[in-house]
Amino acid sequence: MSLYFIINNFVFAVGMVGAIVFIIAAWLSFDAYRLRPDPFMLARSLGFSLGAVWYVIQAMTLGNDILLFVGSIIFGAALLLIISSFLEKIEIAAHAIIVVPSFTLFSGYVHALSALGLALIAFLAFRQWRRELNPTWKPFFVSFVLLALGSLIAVFIPEGSSTSPFAALRLLVEVSGFIVLGYWVWQYMRLRLSESVMMLSVGVTFLLATIVTLAFSTILISRVTAETARNLVTDVKVLDYAVSSLKGEALAKAGLVSQESDIVSSLAKNDPASLTQAAEKFLQTYSLGFLTIADAQGSVIVRAHALSRHGDSVAGERAFEEAAQGNRFSTIEDDPVEGLSVRAGAPIISAGKIIGIVLAGYQLDNAFADSMKRVTGLEMFIYKGDTSISGTAFAADGTKRLVGVKLADRSLSSSVLADGQTVTANIDMYGEPFQASYAPITNEDGKIIGMISAAKHQQDIINVANATNRLTLITVILIMLVLLMPIYFLAKRLSGESLE
Template structure:
């Protein structure tokens, strides 16, 4: 999540830089226009100002993974930016083709004015696919600047040509967002926001800005008014960036801390739900153990009465297992499988405790095909008299009942809380609401290797909260151990939220913060100009 947070702020800072650089180029041309009022200079000024506006508008765009419901929908925002940029580049091209080329001595040049004007006129009906046209237009701007530097005498603008070739490459890489709906997981991971293509595209944009900035520095700061103006504006930008990023960081950190506290509360509530379920199982087991019909049915050789009695309880109470043994822990009946009886359960810790006259309850690992499953189980002695106190009484047998903590349980909790639920048998997921993003199957059998989880399972920790990577996705998770009859951990309970959801919670505030900074920056331009002009006039 924090990587995405800083990358989003990097996107914000980069577009502010691009807006500032292109505004500086417009300012440079405006200085020339005050001396020589030519139409081509006005076109270039308008083009670069509009290009600055493009980057300023794109600054407010936040990735949909961070802001699920932005003020301006993603598709409209990207189309608007592409459209404005297309008109900006067209204005720059018109300014360049209408600017007479200064040929080298003894060489003639061919005018391309009619060709370029016809070409640009032909692009007008294609405005709806501006996202594809912009790389071509940026490359065309680069070509025109390069032509003026090589065919003509303006060698100093080779740097500008190189920067626009980089901008053209950046625009071409930006087309990758059109493939966001692909079903191919590898392609999606490559072109997704904050993915390799996204990072490379922003890196190329940064290089283009730095190349143009180096050229700008060599010309822009020859005027005292300009030096004061841009120093003032740059200071405001830096202050606003630091303030905005710091505020955003503190906001997200507070949201994360609140989420951690809530997860710790949620995991304790989930543990309480399991304890309540265990108590309910114990109550059902006590009912059957203390039922006089149970003692009578246990002595029936045919077991017909016992079958009827246990089957009714198994179905009515929605139990996964219901077993009755004699005083020697020999199985008399299994309600879930009448054919399996006669085996001994004397090694079972719960039955040992129950045969000593005390009820027992706890978690138990039940082996299944893919993984072990957590089974909440209770064992209660069957007493031979009507005494209410069963402790210390020699039992005639034991009733054991249990129910699995399975996917249905996890789904029910998620429906009520909205949280992702994981049940671990030891460090392996045995029930979960999480699914594999590729095939949609639940992440049953997935193992987590973490020293803090090991510490929980060994009883060294009571609760653990951290960002845990599950199937390649970071989740903010809270863990509590599930205890057996001897109070030893046999598994874990976990509630989780995607870590990026913390950033999404603060996303609306982040979006409004960025928009506010953009508005303040725009409003600061006029005071900066007036102050710089006033200071220069005082010096004179």
């Protein structure tokens, strides 16, 4: 279970707790309105109801800008209504107050203005507490101070950073605020328990629905995560197999190219122009990633895939060394021109003598990673040692590939590179969370030279969790309301009969 998922569900739980407390507070205010028809009480009830809607939206729509914008307008209206419910008592202050939240409706600085609005409510509650000398307002005041503080902290949370210390602090402060507000609500409910059965029912319904939703999504996501991990391991093995099969393919093609008469004759005649023409033709004919022709000493005569690069030596390469001995050989090796690549060497023989060497194969570059992604549907990364050299995923700006990144988890790279294990873990790349499997890339001499990785963005898994949360919550609430209705009517009927 990743930290990313835990935070996601914690945010959901906090939002739901906030909604429950606000709904009960709304009900209490409505109850007060029924006892004494006072439009200010109705405004407060409506304000708390809208506040509850905002917290539900906040809990359920992480990352959905449109709903969050609509929600922030609703919250602005909620604050206005709650503030206006105090106007009956402090008319002078009221005129100065209304300006700020109305601006909230259209401002981008929602958090800052929300903090201001919440602080204003706290101040008004404080005034009422001091005016009426009524200590029951104290928890109300404290709760809104905490909620205001939470909104103020939210101003400093970097965009999209759910794991920052500020985000954690905000959640803690908001939870504290809801608990204290819940205590304020409880004070009244304790006194008027008989009238508050429905309130309790609604509160309990939401609370149970939240608990069931969280439990269900936690179980589901645990299974999805475990299943994803298993699939990733399978996929990374498929990728490893794909790389291995390229070795065989490169070996066969290098052998065929080395026997092509155009290559043999132009090399035997020492005709670089014809050799270049032939090499270009066979690069395309055999669908190779690269094709290099070197003389018997290892000096490159032509690189069909990079015509300007010749004259250097490939004598140190394993594929060349074996081919120079008359063997065909395939391995995975690093090269200054092609980078990490599947490389096969085959001797070019004329009149019983080795006159040159063909080096052919496939680069393990971004193009290779892209083609593998089309097969698996997963993000792919290839590492030289513990640093990614190619991959399919792009950074948030959509223009930079997430390559050139050193794997931060030393124990993970050590398990793969030193012990040769296939490992699955949650990783972070340029701030993007992935669940990824790693398998070692081994050359023909049995040495581990890098890693191949199949990865799934954790947001894909979180999206499943959020969709599950929404559906489960709605379903559980509906089921519980249906179950509560007969009990409610039965209780009403029984109480009626007892009165008779």
